Amino acid sequence: MPLLTRAGRRRTVAAAAVAALVAGLPAAPAVAAAPVDTALEWYDVTAAAVATSTRPQVTNNRAWAIGWLAAARALRATPAGADRDYRDAALASAVHTALSALLPESAASLDAALAGTLGRIPAGRAKDRGVSAGRTEARSLLGRRADDGLDPASVNPTxxxxxxxxxxxxxxxxxxxxxxxxxxxxxxxxxxxxxxxxxxxxxxxxxxxxxxxxxxxxxxxxxxxxxxxxxxxxxxxxxxxxxxxxxxxxxxxxxxxxxxxxxxxxxxxxxxxxxxxxxxxxxxxxxxxxxxxxxxxxxxxxxxxxxxxxxxxxxxxxxxxxxxxxxxxxxxxxxxxxxxxxxxxxxxxxxxxxxxxxxxxxxxxxxxxxxxxxxxxxxxxxxxxxxxxxxxxxxxxxxxxxxxxxxxx
Structure with missing residues (x-):
């Protein structure tokens, strides 16, 4: 083993002292993960669902419009004192409900996305009210837009x-x-x-x-x-x-x-x-x-x-x-x-x-x-x-x- 020089021995002692000092300190706090941008999350979910559709472009634009307008209505009607839990639950539930009806072939991926969003929202009244508001607005809008002539057969008649x-x-x-x-x-x-x-x-x-x-x-x-x-x-x-x-x-x-x-x-x-x-x-x-x-x-x-x-x-x-x-x-x-x-x-x-x-x-x-x-x-x-x-x-x-x-x- 090579012999250490006097300078080398000093660096070794210093390193040991620092290691001992660090070992005695409490662990550094973990860096909190950045919160998920639920609007961007469900934008990507919508885009992925629409991308698999073979319907006419205007029919797919209609799916975007109904889902996101339902979400916008649910957020405009945010009850006093509601917090982010309400808003995230309302957005996800509105878009999920609308797209599940309009793009049923994407139901599995939409269900998985909804489970992911709701799974990170703590149980409570805000979450429940958000889910209810989103679903209610989506179902209402789907009813009003039924038979609006934007289905594929109506868009492309002979x-x-x-x-x-x-x-x-x-x-x-x-x-x-x-x-x-x-x-x-x-x-x-x-x-x-x-x-x-x-x-x-x-x-x-x-x-x-x-x-x-x-x-x-x-x-x-x-x-x-x-x-x-x-x-x-x-x-x-x-x-x-x-x-x-x-x-x-x-x-x-x-x-x-x-x-x-x-x-x-x-x-x-x-x-x-x-x-x-x-x-x-x-x-x-x-x-x-x-x-x-x-x-x-x-x-x-x-x-x-x-x-x-x-x-x-x-x-x-x-x-x-x-x-x-x-x-x-x-x-x-x-x-x-x-x-x-x-x-x-x-x-x-x-x-x-x-x-x-x-x-x-x-x-x-x-x-x-x-x-x-x-x-x-x-x-x-x-x-x-x-x-x-x-x-x-x-x-x-x-x-x-x-x-x-x-x-x-």
Whole structure:
């Protein structure tokens, strides 16, 4: 064994003394775990349940709206003296009750999530009252929204193709699928008094300069073999091809996660967001089927380019207005009104149509701008359809925020 130097012996003695001193001290207190954010917890539970659904987008938005509006009502009616135990129990019970009825295939995962939330809430009157309030509000709202025309069969009824005429929508290649979402316009909105309340004027005439410019832009930038679309524009088109509900679930989650407001206000944000999106899709269907404007691929092939093909497959419903952009406009409108025009911190989102790719934003308008460009660069919408769609979505969002009090009357 090597001999220690005098300095080494001193360090060894000192270390032993410190060890002895520490051994005699009481154990350091354990660091308390951060409390669970129940709003964010049930946001993720809802997102996971909806993600497994094969129902139309508007039907899934309806599930979000009913569950979170029921929770918002239960929290608005918080009894005097109630604490966090009441609020957490009410939120979880409301969303669980609504989603179990609307998405019964997710019952097992919903039951497990509810057991987890209620299991960490101490037994007592606050917990019991919260559970009762959440269930009561959900059952009441489910009853009121029964037969509202947002079930899959009502949203997508049989819709015969109209007679082929210039400017009139026809099924599009390559599948020539019959028109979709034609029945959404007959559904019962949450807050709009009628589907055509904010219906925009007609699309540009086929003889107008605006129409010719719109079509020329799509023809050049939206073709599958475009020589002018840049790789960055192709990436934008591909990223925003994904489901609006899926992509905006990430955007709304960022707003919810960064909010420091009371839980009742955060739950109301989620509820109003989806109420606005349901009403927006009803208004979108109304406008699409009122004007029946043909898609760019039909227009271009009817001209002098019968083999023209868009970058991405055209959805099976009319061009005017763009549904992706009404969705974007409404989402932006609600977030701007209730959170402010900018995010508290930059946020990053993903897209199901471009796996592994993320995009980062600092406000709510950035996604709207990209949505408009993307549909042109995909070759599936005209610029006018995109711009009018954004305005329609913003109009419905403003109506939702302005009339939100009616949901809590």
């Amino acid at each position: 819709y015969p193709a109209p007679a082929a005429e210039p400017g009139v929508w026809q099924p599009t290649p390559p599948t020539f699928t019959p028109a979709q979402q034609a029945g959404t316009r007959f559904a019962r909105p949450f807050l709009l008094d009628r589907a055509d309340r904010y219906r925009p004027g007609p699309p540009p005439a086929l003889t107008s300069a605006r129409y010719r410019a719109d079509l020329a832009e799509v023809r050049a930038y939206g073709a599958a073999d475009s020589t002018v679309r840049t790789p960055a524009q192709t990436d934008t088109a591909t990223f925003w091809l994904g489901s609006s509900l899926t992509i905006y679930t990430g955007i709304l989650r960022a707003a919810l996660a960064r909010s420091t407001r009371p839980i009742a206000e955060r739950v109301t944000l989620v509820a109003l967001f989806h109420v606005a999106l349901v009403d927006t899709q009803i208004a979108t269907s109304d406008t699409k089927y009122a004007y029946l404007r043909w898609r760019p691929v039909t227009a271009i092939r009817a001209g002098d380019d019968p083999t023209w093909t868009p970058l991405h497959t055209t959805p099976a419903h009319p061009d005017y207005p763009s549904g992706h952009n009404t969705y974007a406009g409404a989402a932006e409108g609600v977030l701007t009104a209730l959170v402010g025009p900018r995010a508290r911190q930059p946020y990053t989102v993903t897209s199901p149509s471009q796996p592994g790719v993320t995009r980062t934003y600092t406000d709510w308008r950035g996604p709207t701008r990209e949505n408009g460009d993307a549909r042109v660069w995909s070759g599936i919408h005209t610029r006018t359809a995109d711009e009018v769609g954004v305005r329609l979505g913003r109009d419905v969002a403003a109506h939702t925020v302005r009339n939100a009090y009616r949901l809590f009357g």
